[in-house]
Structure formats: structure tokens, C-alpha cells
Amino acid sequence: MNNDVFRKNKDAAFYFLLGAIGLVALAGLGAAFYMEHYGHVVTGMTNQIVWGLPHVFALFLIVAASGVLNMASIGSVFGKPVYKARAALSGLLAIAMLAGGLMVLMLDLGRSDRLIIAMTYLNLKSVFALNVFLYTIFFSVVVLYLWTMMDRKMHGYSRYVGFAAFIWRLLLTTGTGAIFGFLVARQAYGSALLPPMFIIMSFSFGLAVFMIVQAVMYRWNDRVLDEEILRRLKNLLAVFVAAVLYFTAVYHMTNLYFAKQTDFERFILLDGGIYTTLFWVGQVLIGSVLPLFLLFTAKKSSTVVVASLLVILGGFFQLYVFLIGGQAFPLNLFPGMEQSSSFFDGVIHSYSPSLPEFLLGMGGIAVAALITAIVAKVLNFMPDDTPHPASH
Amino acid sequence: MSNDVDNSRRKFIAAGVAGTAGLVLAPGVTLLDMAHARPAGEAASSAKRWGLLIDSTKCATGCNDCVTACGKENGVASTGHPETDPQWIRKIELKEIKSGRSHSLPMMCQHCAEPPCVDVCPTGASFKRADGIVLVDRHICIGCRYCMMACPYKARSFVHEEHEDQNPDVPRGKGCVEACTLCVHRIDKDQQPACVEACSAGNHGAMLFGDLNDSNSEISKRIATFATTQVRPDLALNTGVRYQGI
Amino acid sequence: MINPAKRRSVLGWLAASLLALLLAGAMPATAQDGQGGHKLIAKGDKCVRDVDFMRRNHMNILKHQRVETMRKGVRGSQDSLKNCIECHVNPATNSVASSKEDFCMGCHSYAAVKVDCFECHSSKPKASIVGTHPIIAPGQQSEGKDKQSGLSGKIPRQMQAKLASLNMGEGVK
Numbered sequence: 022m023n024n025d026v027f028r029k030n031k032d033a034a035f036y037f038l039l040g041a042i043g044l045v046a047l048a049g050l051g052a053a054f055y056m057e058h059y060g061h062v063v064t065g066m067t068n069q070i071v072w073g074l075p076h077v078f079a080l081f082l083i084v085a086a087s088g089v090l091n092m093a094s095i096g097s098v099f100g101k102p103v104y105k106a107r108a109a110l111s112g113l114l115a116i117a118m119l120a121g122g123l124m125v126l127m128l129d130l131g132r133s134d135r136l137i138i139a140m141t142y143l144n145l146k147s148v149f150a151l152n153v154f155l156y157t158i159f160f161s162v163v164v165l166y167l168w169t170m171m172d173r174k175m176h177g178y179s180r181y182v183g184f185a186a187f188i189w190r191l192l193l194t195t196g197t198g199a200i201f202g203f204l205v206a207r208q209a210y211g212s213a214l215l216p217p218m219f220i221i222m223s224f225s226f227g228l229a230v231f232m233i234v235q236a237v238m239y240r241w242n243d244r245v246l247d248e249e250i251l252r253r254l255k256n257l258l259a260v261f262v263a264a265v266l267y268f269t270a271v272y273h274m275t276n277l278y279f280a281k282q283t284d285f286e287r288f289i290l291l292d293g294g295i296y297t298t299l300f301w302v303g304q305v306l307i308g309s310v311l312p313l314f315l316l317f318t319a320k321k322s323s324t325v326v327v328a329s330l331l332v333i334l335g336g337f338f339q340l341y342v343f344l345i346g347g348q349a350f351p352l353n354l355f356p357g358m359e360q361s362s363s364f365f366d367g368v369i370h371s372y373s374p375s376l377p378e379f380l381l382g383m384g385g386i387a388v389a390a391l392i393t394a395i396v397a398k399v400l401n402f403m404p405d406d407t408p409h410p411a412s413h
Numbered sequence: 414m415s416n417d418v419d420n421s422r423r424k425f426i427a428a429g430v431a432g433t434a435g436l437v438l439a440p441g442v443t444l445l446d447m448a449h450a451r452p453a454g455e456a457a458s459s460a461k462r463w464g465l466l467i468d469s470t471k472c473a474t475g476c477n478d479c480v481t482a483c484g485k486e487n488g489v490a491s492t493g494h495p496e497t498d499p500q501w502i503r504k505i506e507l508k509e510i511k512s513g514r515s516h517s518l519p520m521m522c523q524h525c526a527e528p529p530c531v532d533v534c535p536t537g538a539s540f541k542r543a544d545g546i547v548l549v550d551r552h553i554c555i556g557c558r559y560c561m562m563a564c565p566y567k568a569r570s571f572v573h574e575e576h577e578d579q580n581p582d583v584p585r586g587k588g589c590v591e592a593c594t595l596c597v598h599r600i601d602k603d604q605q606p607a608c609v610e611a612c613s614a615g616n617h618g619a620m621l622f623g624d625l626n627d628s629n630s631e632i633s634k635r636i637a638t639f640a641t642t643q644v645r646p647d648l649a650l651n652t653g654v655r656y657q658g659i
Numbered sequence: 660m661i662n663p664a665k666r667r668s669v670l671g672w673l674a675a676s677l678l679a680l681l682l683a684g685a686m687p688a689t690a691q692d693g694q695g696g697h698k699l700i701a702k703g704d705k706c707v708r709d710v711d712f713m714r715r716n717h718m719n720i721l722k723h724q725r726v727e728t729m730r731k732g733v734r735g736s737q738d739s740l741k742n743c744i745e746c747h748v749n750p751a752t753n754s755v756a757s758s759k760e761d762f763c764m765g766c767h768s769y770a771a772v773k774v775d776c777f778e779c780h781s782s783k784p785k786a787s788i789v790g791t792h793p794i795i796a797p798g799q800q801s802e803g804k805d806k807q808s809g810l811s812g813k814i815p816r817q818m819q820a821k822l823a824s825l826n827m828g829e830g831v832k
């Protein structure tokens with residue numbers, strides 16, 4: 022227990038920080054209670070846009086959770102000391118973010134009081150139910166992994182458990198992508214490209230989150246990250262961001278190739294209003310091009326932090342366009358015909374996110390931050406590069 | 414059960430139904446189709462597969478009889494929030510882009526034989542009854558809405574608000590997903606779905622209800638005679654609701 | 660949330676109190692024990708099972724029947740919720756769950772056990788029964804409510820005191 026890194030004069034600040042995050046978490050819970058009490062009519066979600074802002078947050082947290090574990094995997098599986106020193110922190114972040122994301126998903130349910138039912142009645146054919154397994158085992162494997170890293174007697178197993186965690190995190194993201202991959206009827210989803218795309222996204226979002234948390238921890242402890250390590254990590258992030266961009270391009274190109282998908286592609290890329298803007302400005306410019314530029318030119322760690330923040334922001338835009346934009350485009354029941362009804366057939370569905378939804382999503386992030394802050398305070402999760410010089 | 418008993422029961426029921434409902438039945442809707450009495454205590458059987466045949470050439474643009482009847486029967490009413498109001502059945506107006514031909518038809522849960530909603534439901538709340546009717550078990554539905562994402566026909570609705578004054582035969586409430594039940598409570602009493610009854614009562618005769626597994630039923634005979642289609646046949650869901658004249 | 664051990668003890672008390680309720684059935688009601696008293700409203704004089712058994716197991720019977728009806732389409736059972744409501748409806752409110760006087764809520768609100776049924780199910784019988792109740796005629800409702808049903812009972816005062824001292828918690832969800 023190396024508590025001296027948190028010096029006394031910082032204690033007050035730490036508790037203040039905890040209090041502030043706690044308030045956000047409470048606001049999230051309050052919002053969930055409000056939605057539960059009045060029903061989803063108080064949200065922006067409708068029978069057209071059935072998954073809304075909470076799902077964007079949940080999806081981000083879950084995807085990033087599996088991605089952040091990558092640090093640990095590179096360390097254990099490929100034996101890189103720089104990453105090994107960060108394995109514990111990445112494991113902690115993975116657990117915290119998965120918990121935050123699942124909390125949001127759960128509290129958004131129409132009947133969140135039926136958690137027991139959700140855990141005990143499992144339809145094994147459902148990708149959702151499959152994900153329940155994936156999440157539970159992910160939690161256990163990562164906890165076990167942390168144990169092997171923190172307990173000297175267990176060190177010998179670290180490598181094997183790390184390998185298991187690596188495999189499992191790939192499965193987990195595949196499972197998340199598959200949730201959409203099975204929605205064959207909707208033009209935005211139902212693509213075999215989704216699971217690999219989600220894996221790449223998880224690499225990028227996860228590393229961005231890690232960079233920020235790491236920067237905060239170094240700052241807090243008045244330490245400076247070794248330049249060589251920073252350079253390596255930022256280059257890795259740049260590669261991931263570029264890969265996401267590449268996958269996005271391939272996804273839209275393949276869609277354009279299929280004639281029946283061109284109208285949907287037109288919607289997202291050309292005349293989808295807010296979704297088109299969010300795609301080009303939010304996802305491509307803010308979330309990819311700008312951070313790439315920053316990462317390639319960055320000398321200081323603060324620039325890398327800004328780039329990471331942009332990657333995260335861009336990730337939210339990307340998931341928003343993917344999830345909400347994908348639902349906003351109407352189902353085409355009768356190809357070749359104009360359709361209209363009182364149930365909004367044939368028209369672009371509108372969605373305006375509400376405050377409770379936003380608060381619930383922020384609550385999920387706050388819970389993840391709380392878990393990270395508290396556990397990192399009690400146990401030592403500070404990356405320690407001393408025994409392994411960065412020049413390795 | 415011996416054939417004799419079965420037949421006499423059929424006749425008895427047919428007579429009973431004819432006595433009470435005969436006046437409102439349109440010609441062409443045979444009573445035999447409805448005479449599938451299932452005694453109390455007996456479970457629905459996979460020997461039957463209930464289905465609908467909808468003739469869009471007879472379905473008038475602007476006519477809403479089926480929708481109104483469904484709302485009344487199942488207690489599905491507008492709350493003044495069109496975007497969150499559940500709709501079990503809706504009229505879709507169609508216009509062929511090339512020819513300009515326009516027509517109209519009712520759209521509801523298609524009671525797929527391979528229902529995607531059932532496949533994706535995490536708890537098993539969505540299920541298909543032995544006789545092909547796809548239902549939501551509200552006791553274990555957690556309101557995740559995955560089924561709504563999966564249904565190709567936008568047939569399902571999430572209940573966004575509290576409801577009161579439910580029909581005792583049709584429980585429904587906030588936080589769960591619901592859809593057309595094919596009026597399962599009426600079918601189990603040897604009645605037709607409310608929409609079909611209303612369509613015949615209005616002398617439109619655009620909807621026919623019956624057993625798709627029975628080759629002698631009116632619906633099977635018509636499907637064997639005329640060109641009928643399923644909506645989105647490319648998805649190969651083998652829908653229980655078929656259309657004519659699309 | 661109530662932990663399992665506590666729940667078990669609450670259930671134990673519940674069973675005991677229900678037994679007391681049954682035993683007290685024959686005792687004359689007095690004006691003072693209005694509050695916790697629960698009146699058994701029933702049209703007929705015989706339940707589908709033994710009354711004591713029903714008090715403890717009605718939820719299991721309902722759950723069993725719900726699967727039969729919902730999943731398999733078995734209709735017309737005497738164990739259906741609809742059948743329960745037909746018989747136990749309070750003629751004053753035409754419901755089994757709209758007020759604490761009604762059949763289901765009388766006990767459930769007293770024991771602080773949440774009933775989920777009526778969030779979806781109607782608590783009313785299909786046709787209004789006011790005026791057709793075989794035991795209570797509408798005119799009789801205002802006075803001497805307690806003595807109307809042969810099954811009605813009161814919990815003795817000391818029993819009530821014991822129950823009140825138990826913190827049963829609000830929401831056993």
C-alpha cells in the first residue's frame with residue numbers, strides 16, 4: 022500500500038473531487054428513478070428511436086472498457102515492460118468502465134426492477150444473453166489478472182491469465198458488435214464488418230481514455246511521464262485512430278457497393294442533416310483528422326491529452342451517428358414504393374435527447390471514475406517505470 | 414377425441430356463432446374456419462398455424478375500421494403523444510414510385526415462423542406459441558427493446574406511460590414491449606381477431622383469418638389459388654400474415 | 660432491499676399473523692381494531708383451495724397458471740387471475756386492488772409486500788358486479804361492513820402490536 026504518493030495536502034482536494042464525481046453519479050441515479058417513475062415518455066426516446074443517448078454512453082463505456090485492457094495485454098502477452106508497468110491501471114479502468122456502462126444499460130431498461138429476471142431467465146439464442154456471460158467472465162478474469170499482478174506469489178500465473186484476458190476482451194467486443202450485426206432488417210447494421218470495426222474502435226477509445234487517466238495521475242503525483250514512453254503511446258494511439266478511420270471508410274464503401282444500401286449511405290454522408298454534420302465534422306474532423314494531426318506534431322504531454330479528449334469526443338459522435346442515425350433512417354418495408362402512415366413509416370425519425378438521458382449517461386461515467394479514483398487511492402495503481410528503463 | 418364428437422361439437426359451435434354473429438359476417442368467410450373449439454384445459458397445438466390473408470385491392474385508402482376495432486378490443490388508445498404511443502396495427506398508404514399506383518393496407522405483427530424478435534430477446538419473454546402466434550410474456554420482459562430493433566416490420570411498441578382500465582383479457586403496462594397478439598384471447602374462444610371481424614362487418618372483406626396448416630381452410634385455398642406475397646420475402650421469415658395485390 | 664434472513668423472518672411473521680387471522684375469524688369484531696383488520700371478500704363460500712393453503716400459496720398457483728395460459732394457451736382454469744378477481748372483487752370499488760379495503764391490497768398493504776400484477780392486469784372483473792354480489796348488497800355496504808363476510812376476520816390487538824413493532828420495510832420488490 023503505497024499511500025504516500027497522495028500527500029496530505031492533496032487529501033482535501035481528493036475528497037472534494039470524489040464529492041464532485043459522486044454528485045454526478047447521484048444525478049444519474051436520480052434521472053434513472055425519474056425515468057422509471059414516469060416511464061420513458063419523459064425521455065427523447067420513442068417507438069421510432071428505441072435506443073437513445075443512454076445507449077450511446079453505455080456503448081462507449083463498454084467498448085472502451087475492453088479496449089483499455091489492451092495495455093495489459095500488450096504487456097503480458099507480448100512482454101513489453103512499458104505496457105507491463107501499466108497493466109494494473111488498465112485492468113482497473115476496464116472493470117470500472119464496464120461497471121459504469123452496464124449500470125447505464127440496466128437503469129435504462131423499461132423494467133429495471135427486474136434485474137434478477139435479466140440474470141436468471143436467459144434465452145441462449147440471444148446475443149444479449151450471450152453478452153451477459155461475456156461480461157461476467159470478463160469481470161472475473163480481469164479481477165484474477167489484477168490479483169496475479171499485485172500478489173508476488175501469483176506473479177507466475179500473470180502471463181497466462183493475461184493471455185486469457187486478451188482473448189476474452191476480443192470476444193467481448195465481438196459480442197458487442199454482434200448485437201448490431203444480427204439486426205439484419207436495418208440498413209445501418211446487419212454487417213459482418215461490425216465486430217472487427219468495434220474491436221478497432223475499442224483499441225482507439227480505450228487507449229485515449231487511458232492516456233487521460235494516466236496524465237491526471239502523473240499530474241496529481243507531480244511526476245513527469247518519460248518522453249520515450251509518451252512518444253510510443255501517442256504513436257500507438259495515432260495508429261488506432263487511423264485504423265478506425267480506415268474501417269469507417271471501408272464500412273461506407275461496402276454499403277455504397279450494394280445498391281439497396283445507397284439511399285442509407287446518402288442519408289448519412291450527404292443529406293442527413295444533423296447526422297451528416299456529426300459524421301463529417303464530429304467523427305471525421307474532430308474525432309480523427311484533428312487528433313491525428315495533433316498526435317503527429319505533439320511534443321508535450323498536454324497536446325496528447327487534448328488529442329485523446331478529441332478522440333473520445335469523436336467516439337461519442339461516431340456512436341451517436343451509428344446508433345441514432347441508424348435508427349433515424351426508416352425501415353423500408355416495401356422497396357420501390359413511397360410509404361406513409363400514422364406510425365412514421367417512410368419518414369426520417371426525429372430524436373431530441375432529454376436531460377435525464379444525458380444525466381444517466383454521465384452518471385455511468387461518474388461511477389466508472391469513482392471506482393477508479395477510490396481503488397487507485399487505496400491500492401497502488403501508479404505506473405512504475407523504474408525497474409524497466411524505457412529504452413528497452 | 415373421436416371424429417364424431419369433434420364434428421358434432423363443430424356443428425354446435427358453428428350454429429352458436431352463426432346465431433350471434435352470422436349477420437355481420439361477409440360472404441366468403443366460412444364459419445368452418447373458426448370452428449376449432451379447444452376445450453378448457455387443453456393447450457394450443459402446433460397442428461394449427463394461425464394466419465391472415467390481406468387483400469390490399471379491397472382495402473380502401475382512408476378506411477381505418479381494423480385499427481379502430483383493435484384499439485377498442487385491446488385498450489390501445491392514443492395518449493396525445495404520437496411518437497411514443499403504441500400502435501399494434503396501422504394503415505400504410507403505398508404509392509408505387511414507377512407507376513404511380515397507390516394502395517393501402519394494414520400492417521401489424523406478421524407472426525413470423527422464424528421471428529427475429531424471439532431470437533434476440535435476452536430473457537425469452539418474446540416467444541412463439543405452438544399455433545404460431547408470437548407474443549410477449551410481460552412477466553419476464555425487462556423492457557430492453559432489443560426485439561424492436563430486430564423486428565423488420567416495426568410491429569412492436571414500447572409502453573412509455575402508465576396505463577389504466579385495461580381489458581381484463583388483455584393485460585398491458587408501462588415498461589414492457591407489446592405487439593399485435595392476433596387477438597389470442599378471442600382465438601382461444603373461437604372468435605376471429607377484432608380487426609378481421611370489423612373488416613367483414615364494414616363489408617370490405619379485405620381480411621381473412623384461418624389455419625395455414627389446414628389445406629381445406631379458406632385461407633389455404635386462397636393462398637393456393639392466388640398470387641400472394643409476404644412482406645420482405647428476402648428475409649425468409651415465413652410470415653403468418655400474407656398479402657394479395659401489393 | 661431486504662436480506663434473505665430478514666425476509667425469511669418477515670415471512671415467518673406473515674405466516675403466523677395470517678394463521679392468527681384465520682383463528683380470529685370467528686371472533687366478534689370490535690370498533691377499535693379497524694386499522695390492521697383485513698376483510699376477506701368473496702362471492703362464493705368456497706375457494707378453489709383450502710383458505711389457509713391459499714393464504715400462503717396463492718402466488719405460486721397464480722404463477723403456475725400464468726405460464727399455462729400465457730405460454731401454452733390453456734384457458735378456462737379456475738386458477739386464473741381473472742377467476743380470482745371475479746369472486747373476490749369488492750362491490751364497493753368494483754376492484755380487488757384499488758384501495759386498502761379491497762381484497763388483495765387489504766393484506767398486501769398491511770404486510771408491505773408489493774403486488775406487481777395490477778401494473779398490467781386489470782383489477783376489475785370483466786362486467787361490473789355492483790348490485791349482483793351474492794353476499795353484500797350495495798345498500799348494506801356503509802354499515803356493519805365487517806360482519807358481512809363469513810370469512811372476515813380481525814387480528815387480535817396484541818398481535819397487531821407485535822406486527823407493528825416489526826420493521827417490515829416498504830418495498831419488497
Ligand code: SF4
Pocket residue numbers: 521522523524525528529530531547563564565566567568569592
Ligand atoms: S413481425 Fe416483428 S414482432 Fe412480429 S413475429 Fe415478426 S419479428 Fe416478431
Ligand code: SF4
Pocket residue numbers: 533534535536537538539549553554555556557558559560561589590
Ligand atoms: S423488450 Fe422485452 S420482449 Fe423485447 S427483447 Fe427485451 S425482454 Fe424481450
